Amino acid sequence: MFKNVKTVVVLLLWGAIGVNAQNKVPLYLDDKKTISDRVEDALSRMTLEEKIAMIHAQSKFSSPGVPRLGIPENWMTDGPHGIRTEVLWDEWKQAGWTNDSCIAFPALTALAATWNKELSSLYGKSIGEEARFRNKNVLLGPGVNIYRTPLNGRNFEYMGEDPFLASKMVVPYIKGVQSNGVAACVKHFALNNQETNRNAVNVIVEDRALYEIYLPAFKAAVQEGDAWAIMGSYNKYKGQHCCHNEFLLNDILRGEWGFKGVVISDWGGVHDTKQAIYNGLDLEFGSWTNGLTWGTSNAYDSYYLAAPYAKMIKSGEAGTKELDDKVRRVLRLSFLTNMDKNRPFGSFGTQEHAQAGLKIAEEGIVLLQNKNNILPINLSKTKKIAVIGENAIKMMTVGGGSSSLKARYEITPLEGLKKRIGNQAQIVYARGYVGDPTSEYNGVVAKVSLEEKRSAAELSAEALKVAKDADIVLFIGGLNKSEYQDDEGFDRKELGLPYHQDQLISELVKVNKNVVFVNISGNAVAMPWVKEVPGIVQGWFLGTEAGNALAAVLVGDANPSGKLVFTFPVTLADNGAHALGEFPGGDEVNYKEGIFVGYRYADKQKAKPLFSFGHGLSYTTFEYGKVTADKKQMSAGDQITFSVKVKNTGAREGSEVVQLYISDLKSSLPRPIKELKGFEKISLKAGEEKTVTFTVDKTALSFFDDKKHDWVAEPGDFEAIIGASSTDLKSKVSFSLQ
Template sequence: MFKKSIAVIALALTSIGLQAQTKTPAYLDDAKPMKERVEDALKRMTTEEKIALIHAQSKFSSPGVPRLGIPEIWTTDGPHGIRTEVKWDEWDQAGWTNDSCIAFPALTALASTWNKEMSALYGKSIGEEARFRNKNILLGPGVNIYRSPLNGRNFEYMGEDPFLAGQMVVPYIKGVQANGVAACVKHFALNNQEGRRNDVNVVVDDRALYEIYLPAFKAAVQQGGAWAIMGSYNQYKGQQCCHNEFLLNDILKGEWGFDGVVVSDWGGVHNGMQAIKNGLDLEFGTWTDGLSAGRKNAYDNYYLAQPYLDKIKSGEVGTTELDDKVRRVLRLCLLTTMNKNRPYGSFGTEEHALAGRKIAEEGIVLLQNNNSLLPLNLTKIKKIAVIGENAIKAMTVGGGSSSLKAKYEVSPLDGIKKRVGNKAQVVYARGYVGDAKSDYNGVAFGADLTEKRTAEQLLAEAIKVAKDADVVIFVGGLNKSDYQDCEGYDRKELGLPYNQDKVVTELAKANKNIVFVNISGNAVAMPWVKQVPAIVQGWYLGTEAGNALASVLMGDVNPSGKLAFTFPAKLNDNGAHALGEFPGGDEVKYNEGLFVGYRWTEKQNITPLFPFGHGLSYTTFEYGKVTADKTSMAASDKITFSVKVKNTGKREGQEVVQLYIADFKSSLPRPVKELKGFEKVSLKAGEEKTVTFTINKTDLSFFDDKKHEWVAEPGDFEAVIGASSLNIKGKVQFVLK
C-alpha cells in the first residue's frame, strides 16, 4: 500500500510538472493585465538579454529576445510614407521589388487642412502601410515648431502654432497605433534648424519652451497616447537631447507621465553615462558600419550595449535604469508585434492613394485670386501654358529621411493634362533649370531632367508659349535638394531659387492671366505678388499630387486649406531673424522668446505677405455676431462662444472658423492673441450653421517661469473669431473671476 501511494504521488507530481511546463507564461497571455505581462517577461530575462533589447542590431532593427519568443523590433522612416527597404547595415537599397509605397502629402499640407478627420485618415492609412510591412515603429510624425522659414525640415512638421500642431497630431497618432504600430513623435525637442543640428546648444527661456515648443509633444503624450518619442540631435542646457535630464526625466517622464519608449535619433547618442541615467530607452544609429568596425558586430559597441553591460558587471552602475528601459520596450513589443489582435494592414492600395489625394485637396491653399481667375473655366479657354520645372519634377524622392520609393507619382503637368483632356490644348515649357537630378539614396524616379539649353533660351521659349496661351500656370517654388526643403540643410534665403523671380516677372508681362503654384514646404518671398493675380500653395502632395492640384485649379474641388504658418514679406519680418539668431554658432539664442510667427508680426504690427490661418475659397462666407453663454467665469468654470456662419456663394465649400483669445492685462508679457480653437465646417450654397467653442481656465493660462507653473490670472479677456489671424469677423469680451 505504501509503495502504491508513493507511485500515485509520483504520478501526480509528474502530471503537475507537465501541466506547469505547458501552462502559458503570463507575458504571452493577452488576457493578463499589461503590467503583469511586462513584469513576467522581465523576470525571465538575463542581464545580457536586457542589454540586447535596448540597442540596434542593424540600421533599422533591434533583436528582441529570441529565447522567449519576443520578436525583433523593426522601425521605418515616415512620416509621409513607408521607407524602402535598405541593406542590413547600409543605406543602400536592398533591391526589393515589392516595397514601393503610397506617398502621402507632407505634414505641412496635412496641418493646412485644419481638419482633424483628415489627420485621422492619414494616420489610419499610413499605419496600415506600416503594419503590412511588419514595422513596429513608424518614425513620425514631426511637430517641431516653425520658428524660421529657412529651416530645411519645416516641410515635415505641422506649422508655427503649438495648439494647431497639438490638435492635428493626436488623431494621426491614434490612427497609426490602431494598427498595432507605434507612432514615434519627433524630434524632442527644440530641433528648429538643420544647420549645426548635431551640436548646437539651444538657449531659450522657460516660458517659450513650455508655451511654444512643448505643447504639441505634450498633446501627443497625454491626448494621443504615443507609444514612442524620438529625441532630437541638438543640445539644450548643454546636454544632448537624446539623453537630456531636464527634457526626458523631469518633463517627459516626470511631469507628463510618459510610459512609452524614448528612441534616439540615428547618431544622436554621445555620452554613455547620460544615456543610462537621463531617460534614453532604445539606441539606434550610433555606428554606421556595424559589421566592419573591428568587431564581429560593432553594434555591441553602442553606448547602451557592451559598455553598459561592463559598467553593470563592474558595479559602476546598477540595474534600476536598465529595468525601466526594458519594461518600456517590452510594453511596446506587447502593444505591437506581440499583439495577436492587430489587423493585417494593406499596402500600396488605391484606397490609400485616394486618401492621400483627399488630404492633398483639403490642404492646398488658395492664397490670392484677383479677378476670380480661378477656377479655370475650360469652356472659355483654348490653350493653357504650363511652365516651370516643378511641373515635371518628382517630389517624392529626396529631402532626407522622408525620401520615398513611391509606387507612382502624378506630376502637376500630367494631372492638368489628364483633367483638361481634349477640352483645351496644354503646352509645356520648362522656363528654368533647377536640379536635374531625379534620384536619391539609390532610388531613381521621375522624368529625365537633363537640359542642354541656356537659361536665356529657356526663358525666351517660356515667354513665347505664354504669349500664345489664354492662361499661364507657372509651377515653381522649392524642391527636395540640399539647401532647400531637405533634412540636414537650411535654406540660404527667403527668395525663390534658380532665378525664378525673373521668370515669373517676365511671364506676367507676357500674359496677365497667370497662376503661380508654389510647390514647397516653406514660405517664400514674392516680390511680384501684385503682378500675379492667382497664387496657390501646393506643398509636396505625394503620389496623387498632380491630380489633387488639377482638381483645385479646375474647380472640381473648392479649396479649403488655411496656412499653418505665416508668410513674411521679407526675412527680417520673422522674429527669429529680427531679434533672435539663426542658425547661430555653438549656441543659438531664441531672443524672440514666445513671439513666434503671428505672435511676432502682431506684436510688431507687421503686415505679412500672407497671415497665419489664411486661405481663400471659390465661394463666400458670412459670419454672424459672436455670442457667449455668460459674461464671466469662475476658475473651475467653462464658457462657450457661438457664431453663425453662412455660405453666401453659389457652390458648396468648407470654412475654417478660428478662435483666438486675447488677455487684456497680464503680469507677464503675452501675445496680442493666441489660437485656442478651430472648426472646419462644410456648408452648401445658402446653408447656415452655428459653430461653438468651449474653453476653460487652462485655455487662459500662461506659464510663469518664476513659479514654474501654469497660471490663469483673473481679469478681462476677449474671444476673437476670425477666418485668419488677421481677418477678424467678431469679438466678445468676458471676465475670469
C-alpha cells in the same frame, strides 16, 4: 512516451521558459493578463546579456528581441509621409526589393493645412496600415517641431508655427497609426528647429517659450494621444544632447507628463554612455552611422548602451535598476504591437490609401490670391494653357532626407493637368529654368529625365514664347527637396525663390497678365511680384496623387479649403527669429524672440504679412455673424461657450475654417496680442448657415509663469475673437475671469 515531435518541442520550450501552473502557458505569453504582469514575468526570465541586447540596434532599422523566449525584434520605419523602402542590413543602400513601393502621402505641412482633425485620423490610420503590412511596429513620425523660421530645411515634415493647431492635429494621427498595433514615434523632442550644426548646437530658450510654444504638441501627443514612443532630437539643450537630456526626458516627459512609452534616439544622436543610462533614453539607434566604430565587425555591440554599459554593470560602476526600467518599456512596446495577436494585418500600396492621400491633398491646398477670379480655370473659355516650371515635371516623393520614398506611383502636376483637361484645351509645356537636374535619387529613377543641355537664356526665351499667346499661364515652381531647400541636413540660405524664378515670373507677367503661381514647397517664400500675379496657390508636397489634386483645385472640381499653418513674411526682418533672435547661430543659438513666434511676432510689431497664418480663400464666399458668449464671467473651474453663425453666401458648396483667438487685455507678464485657442472646419452648401460653438476653460486663458514653474490664469478681462485668419478678424466679445 511522447506521441509526436510537436509535443517534445512544446515541452522543451516550457522547460526553458517556465510554465504557469494554472494556465499551462507562460505568464508573459498570456494575453489575458495585464501588460504590466506580462512585462514583469518576461523581465524575470531574461539574462543580463539579453537585456542589454534589447536596448540598442542590431541593424539600420531593427533592434533584437529575445529568441529564446519568443519575444520578437522591433522594426522601425521612416517616415511620417510613407513607408520607407527596405535597405540593406548595415547600409542605407536599397535592398532591391520589388514589393516595397508605398503610397506617398502629403507632407505633414499639407495635412496640417487641412485644419481637419478627421483627415488627420484618416492619414494616421492609412499610413499605419501600410506600416503594419510591412511588419513594422514603430513608425518614426509624426513630427511636431515648431516652425520658428522659414529657413529651416525640415519644416515640411512638421505641422506649422502654432502649438495649439499642432496639438489638435497630431492626436488623431497618433490614434490612427496605433489602431493598427503600430507605435507612433513622435519627433524630434525637443527644440529641433534648424538643420545647420544640428548634432551639436545648444539651444538657449526661456522656460516660458519652451512650455508655451515648443512643448505643447509633444505634451498632447503623450497625454491625449497616448503615443507609445518619442524620438529625441540631435541638438543640445542646457548643454546636454536631447537624446539623453535629464531635464527634458526625466523631469518633463516622464516626471511632469507621466510618459510610459519608449524614448528612441535619433540615428546617431547618442554621445555618452553614462548620460544615456541615467537620463531617460531607452533604445539607441544609428551610432555606427556617425563613425563610432566605422567598418568594424559587430559594430552594434560597441554602441553606448551595449558593451560599455554591460562592462559598467559587471564592474559595479552601474546598477541594473535603470537597465530593467528600459527593458520594461521596450517589452511594453512589444506587447502593445508585435505581440498583440489581435492587431489587424494592414494593407499596402492600395487604391484606398491613394484616395485618402488625394482627399488630404485637395483639402490641404491653399488658395492664397485670386484677383479677378482667375481661378478656377474656365475650360469653356480657355483654348490654350501654358504650363511653365521644373516642378511641373519633377518627382517630389524622393529626396529631402529620411522622408524620401519609393512610391508606387507619383502623378506630377503636368500629368494631372493633361489627364483632367484632355482635349478641352491645348496644354503647352516649357521648363523655364533648371533647378536640380538629378534624375535618380537613392535608387529611384525619375519618370522624366531632368538632364538639360539648353542654356538658361534659351529656356527663358521658350517660356516667354509659350506664355505670350496662352489664355492662362500656370507657373509651377517653388522649392524642391535638394540641399539648402526643403531638405533634412540643410537649411535654406534665403527667403527668395531659387534658380532665378523671381526674374522669370516678372518677365512672364510682362507678356501675359494672366499668371497663376503654384508654389510647391513646405516653406514660405518671398514674392516680390505679388501685386502683378493675380493667382497664387500653395501646393505643398502632395505625394502620390499630387498632380490629380492640383488639377482638381485649379479647374474647380475641388473647392479649395486649406488654410496656412505658418505666416508668410514679406522679408526675414518680419520674422521674430531673425529680427530678435539668432539663426542659425554658431555652437549656440539663442531664441531671444521668446514666445513671439510667427503671427505672435507679426501682431506685436504690427507688421503686415505677405500672407497671414490661417489665411486661405475659397471659390465661394462666407458671411460671419457676431460672436456671442453664454456668460460674461467665468470662474477658475468654469467653462464658457462662444457661438457664431457662418453662412455660405456664394453659388457653390465649400468649407470654411472658423478660428477662435483669445486675447488677455491686461497681464502681469508680456503676452501675445492674441492666440489661437479653437478652430472648426465646417462644410456649407450654397446658401446654408450653421452655428459654430467653442467651449473653453481656464487653460485657454493661461500662460506659463517661469518663476512659479506653473500655468497661471490671472483674473481679469479677456476677449474672444472670431476670425477667418489671424488678420481677417470678424467679431469679438468681452468676458472676464473671476
